Amino acid sequence: MSPSHADKPLGLIAGSGALPVTLAETQADKVFVVALEGAAEVALQQYPHITVPIGCMKAAADALLAAGCLDIVIIGGIERPNLEKLELDEGGQWFLEQVSSGNHAGDDKLLKVIIAYFEMRGLNVCSAQDYLCGQTGRTGPQTKHDHIAHQPDIDRAIEVASVAGSQDIGQSVVVGRRLVLAIEGPEGTDGMLQRLRDLSPEFLGTPEERRGVLVKLPKPQQDRRIDIPAVGGRTVELAAAACLAGIVFEAGGTLFDDFDSVVALAEKKGLFLLGLDRQN
Structure with a gap:
């Protein structure tokens, strides 16, 4: 204030x-x-x-x-x-x-x-971040689950998210095997993740071998005082249900309903959680 x-x-x-x-x-x-x-x-x-x-x-x-x-x-x-x-x-x-x-x-x-x-x-x-600075995430890997093997998907998803965001389409993208599996539309991130259930099994991972990443980033041109990306327990649950390998966010540019709880849930569900430096 x-x-x-x-x-x-x-x-x-x-x-x-x-x-x-x-x-x-x-x-x-x-x-x-x-x-x-x-x-x-x-x-x-x-x-x-x-x-x-x-x-x-x-x-x-x-x-x-x-x-x-x-x-x-x-x-x-x-x-x-x-x-x-x-x-x-x-x-x-x-x-x-x-x-x-x-x-x-x-x-x-x-x-x-x-x-x-x-x-x-x-x-x-x-900006809500001014009042919830403890809930904006940290840079780097937050769970023990490896993200390095999924770096090609992460890089591709960041690239696509930047383009989609610059066109004011959405903040979230899912990429697996370097294929764009979903881009957020009016249904929001949760609805987008639920859409993954309709994909052919050949595109998705399994609980034993997770594949694909969710990247959720602020739009390059957006006013960061409003509609900053949010990640919560529901996001982790849906990503895990889709057998994704992990979630990527911008540290300081994301709001968590309870960051430590989200990290603990991602750990439990077998997902990596990776915080990036500011992207734009």
């Missing part, structure tokens, strides 16, 4: 998952939560809060300002809505007009419009 704002509550716009809860816990009694309807965890209701539909951006900004917030963090999973069916207030209508009038088809561009709205209202959008 900005030193000049230390006496103000942190505003938290919360989507789904454990990360918003973890961040709220770090702020004790100095947090005000805007819980996105149908997404935010019930545990956030213990804090001063308001629940709003995702399209009611003016209601969210008004509540944050009324609570005395100056700095805000936008964190948690949000399913991409059907803009034609979205319940909108004045702020949501402004958002829709902006994305309809320009080239804002990709998630990164849509998120930058969201940031612009809240900054236009006088709120400072901050």
Whole structure:
């Protein structure tokens, strides 16, 4: 939090998952939560809060300002809505007009419009990493499982992830035998990993001989204050179920719901977990 704002509550716009809860816990009694309807965890209701539909951006900004917030963090999973069916207030209508009038088809561009709205209202959008620095991972191998044998797949996946990210397609890629097995789409990383079940067995590993890697990296051009890549226990479980060999992430550019727990689970499931230096 900005030193000049230390006496103000942190505003938290919360989507789904454990990360918003973890961040709220770090702020004790100095947090005000805007819980996105149908997404935010019930545990956030213990804090001063308001629940709003995702399209009611003016209601969210008004509540944050009324609570005395100056700095805000936008964190948690949000399913991409059907803009034609979205319940909108004045702020949501402004958002829709902006994305309809320009080239804002990709998630990164849509998120930058969201940031612009809240900054236009006088709120400072901050990076979640500033508050969860202990949950952004470490550089190097994190489990005892070998990644060296899979380096060709890792290199290929990093290359593809960089291209896909630069085109605002997705953050995650799976490569096995240097073949691109999956690229993240609107379904997100978990949905992408579940898609692997439909592949022919010849492309997949086995529990005894794991093959293929998941690489999840920030997009080269993305604003790192929002939608930073997240890896959790569910990611590890799905990667293990797909018989992948390991997961690669950018240390400092990834958020974990509980880094030590994710490392322990990857160890147990037989996956390597490799942290890279910043890629861009």
